Amino acid sequence: MIFGALLALVGxxxxxxxxxxxxxxxxxxxxxxxxxxxxxxxxxHVFTIFLIISSMTLIYVALNLNLYIALYPIIATNLFGAFxxxxxxxxxHKILLKMPGAYLMGGTAIFALLxx
Numbered sequence: 001m002i003f004g005a006l007l008a009l010v011g012x013x014x015x016x017x018x019x020x021x022x023x024x025x026x027x028x029x030x031x032x033x034x035x036x037x038x039x040x041x042x043x044x045h046v047f048t049i050f051l052i053i054s055s056m057t058l059i060y061v062a063l064n065l066n067l068y069i070a071l072y073p074i075i076a077t078n079l080f081g082a083f084x085x086x087x088x089x090x091x092x093h094k095i096l097l098k099m100p101g102a103y104l105m106g107g108t109a110i111f112a113l114l115x116x
Contacts, residue, residue, distance in 0.1 A: 001058050001062045001071075001111060001115025001116075002058070002059070002062050002115075003111040004054075004058050004107070004108045004110070004111030004112045004114075004115065005054075005056075005059045005062065005111075006055075007104065007107050007108050007111060008051045008052075008054040008055035008058065008104070008108045009051070009052070011051050011100070011104040011108075012048050012051035012052045012055060015044075015051060016045065016048035016051075016052075019044070019048075020044065020045070020048075023044055024041065027040050027041065047101075050077070051108075053074075054074050054077075054078065057070055057071070057074050058071070058111075058112055058115070061115075062115065071112050071115070071116060074108075074109075074112055075109045075112045075113055078105040078106070078108045078109035078112070079109045081101070081105040082101075082102045082103075082105040082106035082109065085097070085102035085105070086102050089102065
């Protein structure tokens with residue numbers, strides 16, 4: 001469970017800081033409308049927030065094992081997110097399989113499951 005928390009936290013820091021710098025440069029230099037750029041940035045950081053909440057929940061439950069039921073929404077969301085990356089990656093969005101999202105979310109879910 002702690003490994004899942006660390007994975008999510010490191011992922012959040014990487015995604016929210018290093019990923020933001022690269023991502024925002026690409027978005028700002030694109031031909032997207034201002035609204036699309038703004039919504040894209042919000043979507044990017046919603047994922048960062050999700051990773052932080054996942055990490056915090058995993059740490060809290062690791063310290064309070066009687067609250068293990070709180071893990072199920074974290075596990076489900078991470079699993080479905082990983083599946084989404086994979087399903088879209090196997091279709092016309094192949095670039096998604098080269099990105100860490102599926103592996104990060106899948107790993108977080110697996111480590112959380114192992115902690116139960």
